[in-house]
Amino acid sequence: MALQDFKIHMERCSRCSYCKWVPHMKMIDRKFATVCPSIANYNFHGWSAGGRMIAGLSLLRGRIGYSDTLLDMIYQCQMDGGCDVSCKNQMDLEPLETMLELRAKCVEDGHFIGGHIPVINSLKAEDNTMQSPKGERGKWAEGLDVKNLTKDRAQVVYHAGCRLSFDRELGHVARAAVNLLTGAGVDVGIMGKEEVCCGGRTYEWGYKRELANYAERNAKAWKTAGVRTVVTSCSHCYQTFKVLHNKIGKKLSIEVFHITEFLALLIKEKKLKPTKELPMAVTYHDPCHLGRLAEPWIYWNGVEKKVMGQLIVQDPPKEFRRGANGVYDVPRDVLTSIPGLKLVEMPRIREYAWCCGAGGGVKEAYPEFAMWTGKERIKEAETTGAEAVVTACPMCQRNLLDVTTEMGARTKVYDIVELLQQAV
């Protein structure tokens, strides 16, 4: 698809500004009434989904050309999809897909964001987004008793993802995940230093080719290793394997699980038994790529038609993805299976959760904005009285940790597997 294919969506934006707000029926406090970090921070209408839809149309019509301001407007956005949920609560429009195509057009037309270039170069040279030598990718698993799928075969591959593979402070989360799996008797292996990026992160920056490339490489490597299931701790990777592969016509023939989904199954089958008390109050941060953005892809190829004179319907009928069917309950179930743990909810959760701040290339290109967004989330977490924020994505964890450090906040930040490991 191309930006031109979303012209009717851009033209039908009424400028109602619902994209800026949490769905109104879910608002409980005006301190937490906005859902879009971009408009909340930058204020001009162009920094909202509606504003970008208008900008996209302006660009197509030749009313505007590329400029630094336009690029900032487009890329100072975590692509978290909160706007998409709120808009689609009322309308049959596609703001997020439109914004994605707008980014793809920028890249196609040769307009790049400076902060993204080193990451793209790293991806091309080292198969990772962390600007680290690929030879060091498997170091997080040193000493771990787990199959190496470049030599062995296993039913399940654990995909660590770029962040967990190279972020020294977070590598223990990957280790904890593998230990939980092996401890539960799962036949699991890792690709180690042969693991490569999923390509999903840079896809939402407008780099479509890389996704297709890595989709093929990962599928081939897993086929060779004979795996039937991929499990990952990274929500970005999960969304890529589960949703984006399907979107680009490269649906995986193996099952895809987020680690929380797999652990929940193991708990249900009593292969994992959380028995140790963990008496603490925590609040759960819904990662965008595990929640609203991980809703299964619904393929549609049809046309619009009018009935009743002017009522717009699709032929064949189109089901819109409205954020309702992401992974929300499973991580919560895992948390509440831990004895003594009390889960308290923030005002903005599930499909209307506030983003951690790291997505959409913002952490790389606009770090102050990523920090500002994360700070807003920590302040929201503090209102619950919880002593920790728990999440299920290493990008979320990284940004929230950076934020709590800078704020000097007492709130701790954990990945779910860290707590579950303590409880089994």
Next chain:
Amino acid sequence: MALEREAYRALEDIVGSKFLTEEPAILDGYCFVWGNEMFFGDKFSPRPHAVILPGSTEEVQAVVKVCNRFGVIYKAHASGFCSAALAGSESFLSIDLRRMNRILEIDEKNMYAVVEPYVSAGELLIETMKKGLRSYSGCSPTASPVASATVYIGLSPSQISGGYGGRTPLGVEWVLPDGEILRLGSLGTGAGWFTGDGPGPSLRGIMRGQTGPSGGLGVITKAAIKLVPWYGPARMVTKGKPPSYQVEVPESFRVFTIIFPSREQLYEAFGLINEEAIAFACSRRGPFAMVAGMTGSNKEAWEVWKEGHFQKKCAHSLALIMDASSRREMEYKEKCLGKILEKTGGEIFPEDARGQSARFVHSLTGQGGVKGVFRATGGFTTGANADEALVAMMKAQEMGYEVKDKFGKKGVVLDDNDPTWLTATEENAFGAHQEFAVRYDPMDAESIRGAAEIESILGKLWLEKNVDIASFGGAFGLLAYEGKIHEMAGPQCLNYDIWMRKIKKVFDPNLLSESSYYIKPKGETSAER
């Protein structure tokens, strides 16, 4: 067209470079809004010179004074959700009041809230509900209560109990078109916010009159909004998934859809409900609006519509919401309703929890209005609309059905089988607001033309038949543009248009407060020039 550099620098000195821009990529977001295609043949209206975001009354005043010094036309907006907020016959400085978003005070004892323009109706409602009070809720939760109360229309689905927008402002802080600050009502004498009438200047008739000057008389920077009692919980419980969230209707409320065998019986019941003062909200919405409001997509709406159930059963129906402070009060209201239905042949149409939730939420917050009017076709106009005594509005509706139906049958606008909206208001001797919801495709020239023609025909017909002044009294729609409706209606109504022009000239001697949706002195409209 760019601003003179000196003017730009003067504005930048006020707000800083972060809150002022003349970048085309940003400016286009301020000249694109629904309805523009009716006036300009395109959804883009003339691009503003620049956009500025002042953060305080002092900054607004300074901006207006700079505009007067350099002859810059300007207009302020809050949510910017209509042509009147963002469009004009020529470029102007667009003042986005987004940074002025504070709730300064909620006075529970005296029942008012002091707010800045960018506080949304949805935000104010959730905060006042926590205190057992309810604020004005407009046609959308994103709308500005300050704008609705002081400068632009102010419809509310629950206006019969909560007040029509124009009835809700108390003390007001107003930056006049020349940059002076005027404080209305008790605020004008330092006596606080509690009344709009005095001791202190009471100029509400000039500030807004029937529908407000739509940006043509300076900038309102703060207003005290009257609150009324809220008998529901401090927080609504919402369940379900998008797009079908459902609210639990509180125990202190009743939600009814009532159907009647004929329009006449519906009108009779409507009048009696007004008279007996038992309603929290009372609206007639056509069958399609009901279906659109309770479904999650056009696909679903079409499936429901094809069943034919709503068209058959709800051709003449009312959504009635009642609230009560006690069980005894509710029993009384229910008994009263029973007698009204007996007298008028009405019966309760059974709806499931989803339908009830949709009616209740729309009445309370205005949510559902956007999907009700825009989702279907992308474009909407009210095809002649007015506020008057109920009997006048009934006459207006009768005149409109045939006109609307003709265009619907041609397929030029949505053929939705009686699309009128009639909602009660507590003023105007048991008055009502009525609209013909005309849904059209904003990208289809024939569809736009059809919608525009309906508006024109009805606007002229109403004046001819002495029914009312259409176009929200000059604030909305084709006839409102450049005051056409006032030219037409003035001679029948004591030449009020002459007085409006005089007021405009006195308050805005330099004619800089953008007035394309208000009125301009003779010789100042783009056509005349």
